[in-house]
Amino acid sequence: MKDFISMEVLPKQDILSYVKRANRLATKGYQSFQRQLFAANLFFEPSTRTKMSFVVAERKLGMEVLDFATDQSSVQKGESLYDTARTFESIGANLLVVRHPEENVANQLAASLSIPVINAGDGTGEHPTQSLLDLLTIYQEYGYFEGLKIVIAGDIKHSRVARSNAYALSKLGCDVFFTGMQKWQDDRLPFPTVSMDEAVEMCDVLMLLRIQHERHDNQYHFNSMSYLQQYGLTTEREAKMKDHAILLHPAPVNRGVEMDTSLVECDRSRIFKQMENGVAARMAVIQTLLDQGGQRNGKTINQRQAIIG
Structure with a gap:
């Protein structure tokens, strides 16, 4: 595959291949690319962990990072997303990382560009x-996936x-x-x-989600303490989990809402391990796509006609 857009369409063996490559990068080191390559990071939404781990991954691999800020770009002059992306392709970007508030944007760009596109949300x-780094964290913990009970908790509808x-x-x-509120x-x-x-009694992995307030259509009175007691991970619930069970959260964590503050860095929490694994996971994706396209070794990929949608 030229791009990294969706886990829904990625075959099982490809997913495992990405996980194992990321694990090798995390445990055995890496080599930088031997030629000058450019990565363009187009983030149209706020981001800390995803954006910065892409930057670190790219720089560890020896890539030049072409940063982008919407408030300082031609987007402010009315330039379309497609034209912005084509601009970076035209000036020599070797891959494009895009985060955007609209669904399916990365897939549309992938169909229109000849360089690899990575969906950053x-x-x-x-x-x-994010899924890949979560999988890597689970793999490092258990060494396998088959038969594990995974509970994803929280704002499912908007996540x-x-x-x-x-x-x-x-x-x-x-x-x-x-698990979570019925409306979500x-x-x-x-x-x-x-x-x-x-959930707490049955799971091997409990994956808590941030409440996506910015994606809710209707504003309503939200009581964080009530939510924690009804749907979150309290210390009382955590005490009922299996000894080997672990906690994940993509962050940022709303402390005292999705989980009790004291549990964010408890013994079973792997939240900051996930953040650490984000660099290796994104390095694995970048390496794989550039290997497949031949760009890593100085070749060029076949140009495809851009589709202007």
Whole structure:
């Protein structure tokens, strides 16, 4: 595949290949590219972990980083996303990383550009590199996926992380469950739901999600303490988890909302390990795409006619 857009369409063996390459990079080191390559990071949404881990991954691989800020770009003059992306392709970018509030944007750009496109999050669609670092964290913990019980908890309906992980984990043989408020469930995702009290007792991995307030259509009174007691991970619930079970969260964590503050860095938490793994996961994606396109070794990929949508 030229691009890295979606866990839903990525075959099981390709997912495993990415996980194992990321694990090698995390544990055995890496080599920088031997020629000058440029990465363009187009972030149309705020980001700390995703954007900065891409920058670190790119620089560790020896790439030149072409940064982008919407408030200082020609987007302010009315330039379209397509024209912005084509501009970076035209001036020599070897790959494009894009985060955008609209779903399916990365897929549309991938169809229009000859350079690899990496989806760094598209609206409520998918977040495949976040999923990859989550998979890497689980793999490092257990060494396998088959038969693990994974519960994804929280704002399922508005979470691209939930979608990518549910697709990938189920392909890898995990038993995937959802838990959370009924109004935030997504009927398009065919996975069983359980209560949080059931979830903590059964899971091998509990993946908590941030509440996506910015994606909710209607404003309503939200009581964080009430949410934590009904749907979040309290210290009382954590005490009922299996000894080997781990906690994940894509962050940023709303402390005292999705989980009790004291649990963010407890013994079973792997939240900061996930952040660390984000660099290796994104290095694995970049390496794989540039290897497949021949750019890493000084060749050029076949140019395809741009499709202007």
